[in-house]
Amino acid sequence: MPQPDELAQPEELSTLSKVSTPSALRRLHRGELPSDTVLLARYLIGKLLVHDVLDGRLSGRIVETEAYVSDDAASHAYRGLTTRNRSMFLERGHAYVYRIYGAWDCVNVSSEPPGTGAGVLLRALEPVQGVTVMQARRGTTRVLDLARGPGRLALAMQIDRREDGVDLCAGGPLWLGAGGAAAVVIGESVRIGITREAERRLRFYERANPFVSGPPRLRA
DNA sequence: TATGAGATTGGCT
DNA sequence: GCCAATCTCATAG
Numbered sequence: 726m727p728q729p730d731e732l733a734q735p736e737e738l739s740t741l742s743k744v745s746t747p748s749a750l751r752r753l754h755r756g757e758l759p760s761d762t763v764l765l766a767r768y769l770i771g772k773l774l775v776h777d778v779l780d781g782r783l784s785g786r787i788v789e790t791e792a793y794v795s796d797d798a799a800s801h802a803y804r805g806l807t808t809r810n811r812s813m814f815l816e817r818g819h820a821y822v823y824r825i826y827g828a829w830d831c832v833n834v835s836s837e838p839p840g841t842g843a844g845v846l847l848r849a850l851e852p853v854q855g856v857t858v859m860q861a862r863r864g865t866t867r868v869l870d871l872a873r874g875p876g877r878l879a880l881a882m883q884i885d886r887r888e889d890g891v892d893l894c895a896g897g898p899l900w901l902g903a904g905g906a907a908a909v910v911i912g913e914s915v916r917i918g919i920t921r922e923a924e925r926r927l928r929f930y931e932r933a934n935p936f937v938s939g940p941p942r943l944r945a
Numbered sequence: 946t947a948t949g950a951g952a953t954t955g956g957c958t
Numbered sequence: 959g960c961c962a963a964t965c966t967c968a969t970a971g
Contacts, residue, residue, distance in 0.1 A: 791952070799952070801967090809966060827964025829953050846952055876953050918952055 753901040755818045755894040762836040766792040766845045766929050771909035773902040774850060776882050780858045783882050785850030785872050789930040789937045791916045795843045798921040802842025812890045813842040822889040829876030830885045849873045851936040874938045914943045
């Protein structure tokens with residue numbers, strides 16, 4: 726028997742009151758994005774990821790990111806340009822979507838100047854709009870679990886490798902947004918699920934937000 | 946050319 | 959807690 730807070734809520738009540746009304750939503754332009762990967766990873770916490778699809782608008786508040794900097798052995802771009810990672814070398818604000826473990830797609834935002842391979846992995850969202858569509862795609866009614874984790878996030882947001890290389894700042898259906906003024910308390914930790922460069926504290930998240938992934942000590 | 950590991954998740958023990 | 963699913967790349971032969 727699901728608990729009340731796990732059940733689907735009406736669209737207008739699904740944001741835990743942390744996000745401003747949709748009317749305040751606006752697109753981020755590239756000039757607002759920090760070029761530096763770590764600064765971008767921090768900057769994106771509290772911003773919105775929006776995907777306008779046939780079923781309507783899907784959006785979520787970004788609550789967890791990881792930085793994959795240049796000269797980082799954990800980064801897909803560490804050994805140079807390949808067909809898979811080429812989007813990491815684009816100008817900041819492009820999507821890098823890759824498949825992991827043969828099963829799940831993960832979404833990154835490219836960073837650094839063109840030609841430098843780096844990016845910010847989006848690890849978790851707090852769903853804002855299109856919750857019922859996300860529930861159908863994810864096969865669960867648990868709003869907390871819809872986009873908690875990078876593979877879940879991509880599935881909920883209807884993002885797959887077709888979006889690889891898309892410019893998130895070009896006025897297209899997949900974009901980055903900002904809502905009203907909401908104070909964000911950012912925590913940092915080591916990154917999740919990697920072995921190389923495991924000691925670097927390049928994961929950022931909104932403190933105490935229940936939509937953040939990872940064990941409790943990495944969410945506090 | 947073959948094989949193993951990886952920025953994960955869901956289902957089962 | 960363990961394990962399979964199954965794609966891309968690095969490394970070995």
